[in-house]
Amino acid sequence: MTQSVLSPASKFKLALIQLGGSANKQANLTKARSQVLEAAKQGANVVVLPECFNSPYGTNFFPEYAEKLSSSPSVDMLSSVAKEAGVYLFGGSIPERDEKDDDKLYNTLTVFDPSGKMIATHRKVHLFDIDVPGKIRFIESETLSAGDSLTHVDTKYGKIGVGICYDIRFPELAMVAARKGCVAMLYPGAFNLTTGPMHWELLQRARAMDNQMYVAACSPARDMTATYHAWGHSTVVDPKGMVVATCDEKETIVYADIDPEEVQSIRSSIPLYDQRRFDIYGDVAETVVIDENGNGVKKQ
Numbered sequence: 001m002t003q004s005v006l007s008p009a010s011k012f013k014l015a016l017i018q019l020g021g022s023a024n025k026q027a028n029l030t031k032a033r034s035q036v037l038e039a040a041k042q043g044a045n046v047v048v049l050p051e052c053f054n055s056p057y058g059t060n061f062f063p064e065y066a067e068k069l070s071s072s073p074s075v076d077m078l079s080s081v082a083k084e085a086g087v088y089l090f091g092g093s094i095p096e097r098d099e100k101d102d103d104k105l106y107n108t109l110t111v112f113d114p115s116g117k118m119i120a121t122h123r124k125v126h127l128f129d130i131d132v133p134g135k136i137r138f139i140e141s142e143t144l145s146a147g148d149s150l151t152h153v154d155t156k157y158g159k160i161g162v163g164i165c166y167d168i169r170f171p172e173l174a175m176v177a178a179r180k181g182c183v184a185m186l187y188p189g190a191f192n193l194t195t196g197p198m199h200w201e202l203l204q205r206a207r208a209m210d211n212q213m214y215v216a217a218c219s220p221a222r223d224m225t226a227t228y229h230a231w232g233h234s235t236v237v238d239p240k241g242m243v244v245a246t247c248d249e250k251e252t253i254v255y256a257d258i259d260p261e262e263v264q265s266i267r268s269s270i271p272l273y274d275q276r277r278f279d280i281y282g283d284v285a286e287t288v289v290i291d292e293n294g295n296g297v298k299k300q
Ligand SMILES: O=C(O)CCC(=O)C(=O)O
Pocket: 051, 127, 128, 164, 165, 166, 167, 169, 189, 190, 191, 192, 195, 196, 199
């Protein structure tokens, strides 16, 4: 039997900044900064920026926009505005250059507490490599390497799990976060005009419903003059799986009140956490292939 465990948590106001970006890094940083201050003015305690907020989204752009975290104008801005605004800032993501290996890049989220201290980083674990014929081909691994760890951030409002965009398609991240006591999963992301209408909201609702936790995803605003057209529709879903705040594709800030009591309440009335049967899911972490008889067999 698995009990539902939630880290000590309290209510907070979440803001998702659906930022309109450009090819000008400095302009992106300046705009992000002013939007974080605006969100704080409206009472936000936890603020999220979109995926690759300092750069256009495209494998050809990442090497040019990448920064080492130890000497990063983007990190400097995020740290100083988190402090000035007095918020926890989940700073979207930026292309990160490895400290030691200049050829190695990651898609990395940095998180700051209200004193401006960097308290967590998350390197996108699942790279966005897809090919939908005639619609979209995107191979993030052409220039990026994958991270290899999960990230759960301790805040004074409770523990929060994170993923970046394509990471949301892998339910294990949210499931592990929920089992570690996280009250919410936050995903900076940039879906597109093919997979956005198909899956963006559905994935958030699925992760929230399965894990009885809040889920939010923060997109860039759509720019039809850019090479990548983001879906927008930054959204917050509650632990019952219902959308509680969302928007269209334009530049905006989405706000939602997050109440950990809602997590406890749904977990009490539909007590999945006490009913799980880990005694019979033993092979869930094994990589299987289908043999000639149609059976799943362990990959050697
Ligand atoms: O999963 C998708 O459909 C989109 C993912 C994506 O855009 C990303 O990982 O940046």
